Amino acid sequence: MTAALLLADPEPATRGYLERQLASDGFHVLQAAFGGEALALAERSRPDLVLCSELDLCARLREGEPGRTWNRDVPVIMLGPEEADAVDRVRAFQRGADDYLQSPVVYDELLARIRAVLRRVSPPAAEVVEVGDLTIDRLARVVAVHGETVHLAGKEFELLSALATEPHRVFTKDELLRDVWGYRSFTRTRTLDSHVSRLRQKLERKPGDHFVVNVWGVGYKLVE
Template identity: 60%
Template structure:
């Protein structure tokens, strides 16, 4: 499952360079020229990390979510004080221009490792139990056999049971789609998964939040 990186960089050549090389290195890449566009993309796609090329927009971009790691790419004249201020204002790392791509890539991977959520081997949500090592799913002790994508969708929703995952986010992380288009893939899988869980006595699970996406259960 590829990590998604949002590149919020006002300079077109730098943004294109980063988008191209990060995609070659296996990331799903979203590009934005300014903070407003970046915020809109972040709300819809829920990236795993943000690269921010405009330090003046740090507080505005950080206001979207303190949970998404953010690396600032600073100006050539940035000094130790600029780096310290960026970190104090919520950045997870800071790199000045001109930068070496290999160093930036190493920092991205290090931040993602450091901030990755810890998922237990056995995930329990009410009567639902998911055993990750064996991929066994049960509701009230009754085992349910799920195909690979239904299992991955369930596991993703169960990682934060009350949070609404956007359709774009789920299609990217479960199916590796780069854009939504008009596909019904997610809806059809969610519908089948919901019926299977209901037949086993669980639910309501896999709740459709109209116009947004899905969450595992109601609050």
């Protein structure tokens, strides 16, 4: 799946330049100018990595806030000012940054650091996933329930595979539309809901089977 990056920087020119370069290298980029906007996006879209220039935003991501549900462990790369020194870098690491890059940013170095951080935090996907009576063979693209093969359409399989990466986690609708269908902006669509309905019909073979659980107002998870 395409990695999603949250780019939080108050300078439109910086955001625009980095968004163009990162998108051309295959990333899905979410932009925010200020901390509050960035936190809302982090909660709504659950990015794979955050690039930010505000130390306070890094700290708030790590500490969390009452009633907010963003991933507090999301990796963060700080984009520090040109005049930053060793004290600034140490302070950033103490507040939760995973890496630090000083301005002016050299794009090739930033890209290498992003990929390195993502490699460290992303365990390789299991080739075969078993969740109760459900088995998913990613390489063969074969799904079975109670030992019986279930035939899925392409996007149905991709949706199921996405949910199976963390079967008990709630994936937001925006997150699934981005990762499975490649939507680059938030939009109203019944695409996800219709695929979920068909997926349930195919997977739930016996009384008591309950897959692709709807969490009202948020999204879906594979199982309770």
